[in-house]
Every structure is written in C-alpha cells, then in structure tokens.
Amino acid sequence: MRTIQVALFIASRSIFRGNFWLGVMTILMMVLVYLNLLFAPSLLQGVIFQMNSKLRETLVADLTVESSTPGELIPSSGKLVDEIAAINGVDSVTQSRTISAQLQLASERGTAEVSGIDVESFKDVYSIPKYMIEGSFLTPGDKDQIVLGAQIAGAGKAKLELYSDSLKNAHAGDVVTVKFANGVTKKYTVKGIYQTEFVQADLKTLISSSEFTQVSPTSVDKANAINVKLKPGANQDKIDQEILGLNPNIKTRSWQERAGFVQSYTESIQVINKILRAVALVVGFLTIFIITYVDVVNKKRQIGIERAIGISPPTIILAYELRALFYTFIGAIIGAILFVTVVVPLEARYPFHFPLGNVFLDVDYAFMLRNVFILLLVSVASATLPAWRAVYGKIVEAIWG
C-alpha cells in the first residue's frame, strides 16, 4: 500500500515535472503504435467482411437448398419456396435453374452458366440488379433477353480478370448466340451487363424463368437451387433445421460452408495481420524500453540515493511501471479517439479499392479495448526490465557511478 502510494507520488512528479517534450513524444509514439495495432487488422477485417458480404449478396445468400441426390432437381419447387418463405426469420427466398451454355458474339466465344431466375424474388435476395453498368435488369416474363455478368461480356474492359475468355466487346443491345448444353440454340439480345467486382458472380448470365422453361421444358416447377436470405439476427441453425424438416429429399448449405474458396484468402490475411500486429507491439515495447532505459541510466545516482535513504526497490520499479502505464494509456486513448473520429471517417471518404470493391475500416470496440490492455501489458514489461536492472545493483556503485 505504502509502496503504491510512494510510487504514485514519484511517478506523477516525474511525469508532470519531468521533461515535457519527452513526455509528449512518448505519448505520440504510443498513439502511433496503438493506431498501428488497430489499422491493419481493421482494414483486413474490412476486407474479410467485404468478401463475405459480396459472396452472400451476389452468389449464395444465407442458405442454399439443393436436392440431396447430386445432379437431381428439386421437384415442386414453387411449393417449397412458399413454405420456406413462411418460416419465421426468413427475409426472402428465390429459386433458380441452371444450365451451362456456350455464348458467341461475332468470332468471340465464352462459356457460362445460364440461370433462369424468378426476377422479383431474385431482386429481394440478391443485390446484383444494383450493379448494372450497362442497360437494365430483367423484368418478369422477359423474352429473348439476357443479362450478362461483366466477366463473360467483356464489355470492352480489357482490365477484367477473365477478359481473354470473355466475349470481349458485348454491350447492351448486342445480339448473342447461346448454345445450351441440351442442344437448343437461340439468339438473345443483351438487356444489360452487371459488374459486382466479385469474379465468380460476374461470370454468370441470367434469363427469366419463363424464358428458361422455353429452353428447357422439363424444368417446369423444378429448381437446381433455392436460396434463402434471412432477416438480420435470425437464428440460422434453427431455420436450417426447419427447412430440412419440410422435405426429406433436400439438403442445405450455409454461406459459411460455401465460403470455402474465400476462406483461403481469409487465412492468408490473418497471417499478415498477425505479423503486422507483432511488429507494432515490438515497436511499442522498444519505445517504452528505450525511454525507461535512458531515464534509468541518467538517474543512476538518483536511484542510488533513493535507495540509500530507504525507498525500497519495488517502490522505485513500480514508479517506472506506473509512468509507462500512464504514457501508454494516454497514447492509447488518444489513438482510439483519433481512430474513431479521424481515421475511420477519412478512410470512408477516400476508401481503399480492393478487387472486391471499396473496403471500409471495421470498428470493433471490444477489439480496441483488448488492444489497449495488450499495449499496457507490453509497456509494463518493457519498463520493468531496465528499472529492475538499475535498482538491484549495488547502491554504492550507483551513487558513485
């Protein structure tokens, strides 16, 4: 108790009466260290968040329902869609049929999946219609009209990842020839082109479900997949079980399961994340270590005198630790305030553009708080080392240098 009181006394005097600019610079360093600790993880978290939400809003929604027999279609799919839509917590449901096809425009050819979609419910589940770069999206009952993803259309954008395999110069209004896998060949007018910046989604082509049944009459009231979007906060596992209870011949896959190919990116991102955090912590450690070390060396004689007059070593060490805690704490608080009020809004105004689109910093208060504690621990450790060494030497040598 006495130790704490005296240490607090010495620490507060050395903070407030010591070298002002040294204090300011130390705090500034800790601000930077703290921001460093937050920035990359938040950005990378933003990337992961972006990947997951793009995946959900353009390709897989929250749950995918399929036939439990591979290759089979879901029969009486219209009824199942209605039943799923009635489940509590379900936001919207849409079904789709798919067939692969070869597309041709002049001499350019490309292969793509053609999906027959229920246009209205598709718009509820997916946000693809919001990403139109040319023309417009389908309306229910559209005949001879097709909407192309940018990676298959090419749309004259030579920078696209898969441009060389695309139709290269397809634009809204062009007529493309589609050779379906079931042997049917038909001409379609390109009604619109979308670009979500998510390659897998931009590889698809869409036609209305009525058009699809023209091409493939056997698919009436059948679906390859039913995709389910949940309301925010809905219990995914519970709804999953309810859906499975509706029909014994179906299986479901969650978006998490379908995120497998995104997962590998996520993992490498986490590794980078850990490295950057470790570097930030080492910088924080060294900052406090050097500042304490220099102070201890300068005050060697003073420490000797403190000990000679009976101030106990733990008191002196604790004073250094408290001082380090103070600098770190103030630095982290300023860093946190700067992060929330300056860095995040600034990044939101001038966002980083990643392959999947603009990425925004993710603000996670629990994570921020945890980092304050981590930094405090690191700074105590780094103050203790030099202080300990200085204090447990011989008093006489300290006094006489």
Added chain:
Amino acid sequence: MLKIEGLKKIYHMGDVIVPALNNVFLEVEEGEMLCIMGKSGSGKSTLLHMLGLIDSPSKGKIFFKDQDVSKLSESRRSKIRLSQMGFVFQEYALLPELTAVENVYLPAKMLGRWPSEYQDRAATLLESLGLLDRMHHRPRELSGGQQQRVAIARAMVNKPEVIFADEPTANLDSTSGKQVMDALRWLNEQFGTTIIFVSHDTEDKGYAKRIIYLYDGKLSEEEEG
C-alpha cells in the same frame, strides 16, 4: 550505539584488489558528534557506508543498538536506514522532480506516516533551517547550501537516531558551509541526534566533539604529524 569490530573492506576492480578499510575498531556513543578526517582515498566514505548500512563489510562485525547488523538482508537494512538513520551526501542528492518540501517528506511517506503529520513536520524542519520561503522550490532553483540544508531536513524527517554526512560542505563556500555545519550542530544539541560526518575541512573540525583519523584504511585517534 554503533560499534564496529575488526572491519575490513576490500573492493574488487576486475582482478585488482583494493583494500579500503583494514581491521577497524570503533565505538560511537549516543549523542556524539563525530568527525572522520583523512586524506582522499583513505577510506572515509567507505567507513561511513559501512556504518550507515549502505554497503556491507568484507569481514568484521557492525552492531547498531547492540544488534549485529552486518549480515542482515538488504530489505531489513533498507528499513533500518529509512526509520532510524539519516543521510546527507556531498552533492546533487535531492530528487530534481520534487520540491524542497516533497524531498523532505518523501522518507516519511515511505514510512507510512500520514500526510497531515509529515507535511507539518517537513515545513517545521525547513523553517528551522531558514528555508520557509523556499519550500516549494525545486532543487535547481536553490543554492548549493540551501540544497544541503534541505537534505539535512530530509535526513531528519523520520526522527533518526543517527545522521551520516559525507563531506556535506565540500562544494560550498565558507559561509554556506558554516550554515550547514550549524544546522547539524543544532540537531545534535536540540534533539540529541548522533551525527557522524566526514570532512576535509579544518574549519569543520571545530564542530566535532570527537575526531578520528583514517590513514590508508587504518584508524587513529590522533592527527598524524
């Protein structure tokens, strides 16, 4: 009150062995004002550090109030220094970030006294040493003599039984030096505090009730030729 028997201190500087004190016997009575004199390097500071439990002897015994303290742990010795001894060093011995009065009461705070108690005592001590108007000044704003008197007040704050002063006047002009020595004598006479001080200065001799001389680590009660 303090007694040393057959005290020996050897410093090791790498492979070189430096004998600083050799077979020293000394007894100091309560209330004494003892001056240790001797040439530079004769072992005066070393002897003071042994008596003040700041360093431990290579050989021999030290008794403080009939207790053998030569083998005590550093934390026990630290407690004795804090509560029963006071120290005045040659120079720069105040903590620069504390004001005069804070420097004075720091050891009292460490001893666990109440602020009301130690603040008054520190102020009273500074007042009696003529430093009332300098109480809230930092050491760098004080003259050498004033700093040394603050150090004396600090040494006094826990009402020690003995004060050790290692050349307290060495860096002062004769007027300030006299003030410092007057302060020490005042403590000795007013409170009966035992004072053991080291000095080069023949003027300081006049303040001592007893003088001992050190010659190359050996003690003598008489001044050498």
